[in-house]
Amino acid sequence: MNARNLKVGQQVYWNDPAEETSGVYTVRRTGLEDVDTSDYEEDDYDDIIVFCTNEAGGELECFAHELSIYFDPRKPHEKLPLPDGTEHEEIVIN
Numbered sequence: 001m002n003a004r005n006l007k008v009g010q011q012v013y014w015n016d017p018a019e020e021t022s023g024v025y026t027v028r029r030t031g032l033e034d035v036d037t038s039d040y041e042e043d044d045y046d047d048i049i050v051f052c053t054n055e056a057g058g059e060l061e062c063f064a065h066e067l068s069i070y071f072d073p074r075k076p077h078e079k080l081p082l083p084d085g086t087e088h089e090e091i092v093i094n
Contacts, residue, residue: 001064001066001067002045003031003048005069006050008028009026010026012068012069013069014060014062015066021058023054024054026053027050034049035048045064050062050064
């Protein structure tokens with residue numbers, strides 16, 4: 001996932017590298033406002049820290065590349081293309 005493809009309020013799936021607390025989170029801050037991206041290459045956006053919370057009140061700071069777009073199967077209208085036109089990895093949890 002690329003930080004430029006995230007927006008505040010969007011649901012994402014965190015792929016915990018330790019495989020302990022992966023799950024659905026809501027983006028609270030993309031982290032883009034914390035860095036100067038004027039000389040960034042495309043891959044640099046993957047390593048921006050994103051701030052998220054989950055429904056249980058847990059907080060998360062993770063790299064953008066650890067996130068996947070989460071689609072709620074009850075909301076098929078959420079399956080829209082990413083702003084930069086790239087395809088995304090689809091994670092659906094029932």
